[in-house]
Amino acid sequence: MSEVREKLLNIALVGNPNCGKSTIFNQLTGLRQKTGNFPGITVEVKEGRMQLPSGRQVMLTDLPGTYSLYPTSSDEKIVASVLTNPKDAHYPNVVVYVADATHLEKHLLLLTQLLDLGLPVMMALNMSDTADEIGIKVNASVLADRLGIPVVAISGRTGANIQKLIGEIEKLFDTPTLPEKHFYPLQEVEKQVAEAVCLNFNLANAYQALLIAHHHEWLPFLSEQNQETIRAIVQDKGLASLRFQVDETLDRYDRFTPIVQEAVQRPPQFPSTPTDRIDAVATHRWWGPLLFFFVMLLVFQAIYDWSTVPMDLIEQFFADLNVWLTSILPSHWSTDLITDGILAGLSGILVFIPQIAILFLLITVLEEIGYMARVVFIFDKTMRRFGMNGRSVVSLISGGACAVPAIMSSRTIGNWKERLITTMVTPFISCSARLPVYAVLVGLAVPDKRVFWIFSWQSLTFGSMYALGVVAAFASGYLMKKVLHTRESSYLAIELPVYRMPHWRNLWLTVWEKVGAFVIGAGKIILIISMVLWALARFGPGDAMAQATLKAQQDAQTQQLNKTEAADLQAAYHLEASYAGYLGKVIEPAIRPLGYDWKIGIALIASFAAREVFVGTMSTIYSIGSSEDDFVLREKMKTARFEDSGTPVYTLATALSLLVFYALAMQCMSTIAVVKRETGSWKWALLQFSYMSLLAYLCAWLVYNVFA
Amino acid sequence: MQRRYRTIPDLKVHESAHALAFEDPALAGKLTAMGLLPGTLIEMVRAAPFGNAYYIKADGVRLALREEEASSILIDV
Numbered sequence: 090m091s092e093v094r095e096k097l098l099n100i101a102l103v104g105n106p107n108c109g110k111s112t113i114f115n116q117l118t119g120l121r122q123k124t125g126n127f128p129g130i131t132v133e134v135k136e137g138r139m140q141l142p143s144g145r146q147v148m149l150t151d152l153p154g155t156y157s158l159y160p161t162s163s164d165e166k167i168v169a170s171v172l173t174n175p176k177d178a179h180y181p182n183v184v185v186y187v188a189d190a191t192h193l194e195k196h197l198l199l200l201t202q203l204l205d206l207g208l209p210v211m212m213a214l215n216m217s218d219t220a221d222e223i224g225i226k227v228n229a230s231v232l233a234d235r236l237g238i239p240v241v242a243i244s245g246r247t248g249a250n251i252q253k254l255i256g257e258i259e260k261l262f263d264t265p266t267l268p269e270k271h272f273y274p275l276q277e278v279e280k281q282v283a284e285a286v287c288l289n290f291n292l293a294n295a296y297q298a299l300l301i302a303h304h305h306e307w308l309p310f311l312s313e314q315n316q317e318t319i320r321a322i323v324q325d326k327g328l329a330s331l332r333f334q335v336d337e338t339l340d341r342y343d344r345f346t347p348i349v350q351e352a353v354q355r356p357p358q359f360p361s362t363p364t365d366r367i368d369a370v371a372t373h374r375w376w377g378p379l380l381f382f383f384v385m386l387l388v389f390q391a392i393y394d395w396s397t398v399p400m401d402l403i404e405q406f407f408a409d410l411n412v413w414l415t416s417i418l419p420s421h422w423s424t425d426l427i428t429d430g431i432l433a434g435l436s437g438i439l440v441f442i443p444q445i446a447i448l449f450l451l452i453t454v455l456e457e458i459g460y461m462a463r464v465v466f467i468f469d470k471t472m473r474r475f476g477m478n479g480r481s482v483v484s485l486i487s488g489g490a491c492a493v494p495a496i497m498s499s500r501t502i503g504n505w506k507e508r509l510i511t512t513m514v515t516p517f518i519s520c521s522a523r524l525p526v527y528a529v530l531v532g533l534a535v536p537d538k539r540v541f542w543i544f545s546w547q548s549l550t551f552g553s554m555y556a557l558g559v560v561a562a563f564a565s566g567y568l569m570k571k572v573l574h575t576r577e578s579s580y581l582a583i584e585l586p587v588y589r590m591p592h593w594r595n596l597w598l599t600v601w602e603k604v605g606a607f608v609i610g611a612g613k614i615i616l617i618i619s620m621v622l623w624a625l626a627r628f629g630p631g632d633a634m635a636q637a638t639l640k641a642q643q644d645a646q647t648q649q650l651n652k653t654e655a656a657d658l659q660a661a662y663h664l665e666a667s668y669a670g671y672l673g674k675v676i677e678p679a680i681r682p683l684g685y686d687w688k689i690g691i692a693l694i695a696s697f698a699a700r701e702v703f704v705g706t707m708s709t710i711y712s713i714g715s716s717e718d719d720f721v722l723r724e725k726m727k728t729a730r731f732e733d734s735g736t737p738v739y740t741l742a743t744a745l746s747l748l749v750f751y752a753l754a755m756q757c758m759s760t761i762a763v764v765k766r767e768t769g770s771w772k773w774a775l776l777q778f779s780y781m782s783l784l785a786y787l788c789a790w791l792v793y794n795v796f797a
Numbered sequence: 798m799q800r801r802y803r804t805i806p807d808l809k810v811h812e813s814a815h816a817l818a819f820e821d822p823a824l825a826g827k828l829t830a831m832g833l834l835p836g837t838l839i840e841m842v843r844a845a846p847f848g849n850a851y852y853i854k855a856d857g858v859r860l861a862l863r864e865e866e867a868s869s870i871l872i873d874v
Contacts, residue, residue: 198832331825331826338830466850466852470847581863
């Protein structure tokens with residue numbers, strides 16, 4: 090079972106939630122990690138390369154935190170299904186078990202299960218420095234002796250003893266000693282079941298067989314026939330799963346508690362800790378909710394305030410780059426492609442990196458310090474009213490950054506209905522990709538005047554877009570709660586971890602990874618779409634473009650236009666005659682009731698791939714023809730007029746209607762893909778898409794007609 | 798006649814008692830794995846701001862439980 094495969098050596102990090110696993114993972118892998126959090130990559134766990142002292146490269150996998158191999162949610166199920174299946178791509182050659190030295194008595198249950206599985210394990214005794222500070226003494230050598238495995242006391246935060254840990258990992262690779270100790274002696278019924286499963290599936294380890302028997306209903310690597318076989322065994326022997334699981338857990342405690350008592354010396358009394366004092370406020374009846382809204386306000390304030398300077402710099406950089414490129418490159422269609430197509434599309438989105446980075450940074454800080462668990466506790470009741478679980482708050486708040494990782498974070502919700510509703514409504518929360526769209530439209534149509542001393546109309550409009558998303562999410566949740574029915578029980582039961590200072594390395598890596606994923610993932614789509622759009626706008630069917638040129642020249646003559654005006658007129662005629670213009674005109678009748686012209690139609694079509702494409706598309710459309718102008722999109726959009734009536738396109742009504750449309754519509758291929766994957770069927774993904782699009786259309790129509 | 802047991806919601810703030818047994822077997826699996834066992838000393842810290850949930854300490858570990866969850870855990874008098 091644990092023969093060392095020479096090519097693909099895997100190490101798995103396993104441990105309880107809040108044991109500091111990710112910090113250690115980051116210490117060991119640094120930037121050589123990839124994430125399963127972004128479209129295209131369907132890995133469900135984080136993995137990263139690391140080098141051992143001998144120079145050997147190994148793959149480190151960070152499995153989700155779990156208390157036991159008897160999972161209650163789908164992220165915990167990943168751990169059990171990887172560790173019971175030697176054929177799994179992530180099945181470890183060596184397991185590094187991370188335990189919290191300050192709560193060792195709660196952290197050994199899972200370890201004893203790993204030992205009984207016969208996996209080569211070693212223990213990283215994390216937070217040893219914190220344990221020292223609060224007067225807890227852990228004798229690592231006693232632990233190592235009683236558990237029969239190597240134990241290294243480390244600190245993931247300071248990096249103390251990490252090298253020693255790596256050395257021990259190498260040793261375990263060289264001589265993969267299987268654990269000698271076994272903790273849980275199977276009861277008679279369990280023994281019979283395990284023997285039968287072992288015999289049927291040719292397994293050597295009885296505990297592995299028992300776990301497979303307990304989990305046969307959902308283990309992904311079992312075929313239907315396998316499940317049938319095991320079901321028959323379980324029924325025949327009378328393995329009442331729940332009762333045996335609890336008995337096993339209690340028996341394990343009885344066996345390892347004496348070891349903890351021998352190895353750990355703790356001060357006689359827990360002093361009142363900072364966590365208690367913070368929670369006296371953070372979970373207080375009045376102060377708790379108040380603090381939450383204050384924190385959220387602070388987050389949004391930070392996004393807009395801190396980002397202005399870097400955003401101006403990036404915008405200026407692209408404007409300069411464009412001018413410079415136009416001046417040095419020959420006048421040729423390929424130059425147009427670079428400046429009008431690629432550069433216009435890219436600058437439209439890269440400008441928003443500062444805001445996205447700040448948003449991800451602050452959400453990560455809230456998670457890292459342990460505040461999110463308190464929010465779950467405070468709002469569980471509220472969320473349940475809307476068909477969700479307290480844990481859904483984490484998804485909804487993360488949805489403010491990006492719906493894709495947010496939907497994946499709903500895996501911690503055990504109840505199917507609550508998780509489904511969370512998945513379905515999370516995309517209503519205004520994500521960072523909507524920021525660019527809001528920024529352009531609000532700046533365009535809403536006056537920059539102050540009201541009530543501190544607020545401006547612009548920031549209020551921004552705020553109401555976010556509020557609209559939240560209202561839509563909760564209303565839809567309520568609706569789904571009434572429609573869907575399940576008998577499955579739902580649990581809160583969540584640990585409120587000790588508050589910790591955020592670790593700069595974790596923060597930096599998370600922000601780096603998310604922003605990188607955004608730039609590369611979204612960048613690719615945007616780049617392709619802006620090139621396609623440029624081509625669609627540059628070329629037209631048959632001799633339409635040539636005729637447009639001719640017509641423009643004639644009209645310019647009759648109207649006696651000067652050179653620039655003539656060029657702009659020609660550009661306008663060209664766009665209208667192009668393939669893009671043709672497409673836009675086809676859908677114009679459908680979107681005219683919302684106040685949009687065919688140019689916006691082009692952007693809408695493009696936005697169904699990813700909504701952030703809107704800004705790039707508009708930049709491309711409006712820069713066609715007069716690329717020597719400055720790059721600022723808003724100025725160009727302000728002068729746009731309807732061709733038939735000659736009234737300005739971007740009135741307050743149109744802008745608000747567009748805002749509402751972008752706030753509510755499902756315009757993100759990545760989200761559709763992740764919803765399909767997480768719900769396991771196209772049904773929910775398509776239902777969500779249709780529902781959101783329809784709602785967006787109706788609300789946009791309503792808003793346009795109210796303000797027009 | 799006096800009851801022989803209470804459940805967690807009967808605890809006053811800062812009052813402690815030992816857990817005796819669980820009435821919900823599925824929840825029992827989850828709670829025992831998290832370290833709340835029969836015999837564990839449980840302290841009531843506070844109720845949730847909007848109600849329906851409790852903040853407790855089980856042997857120093859901070860947990861949040863819903864009303865139904867808390868009332869399925871029997872404690873001594």
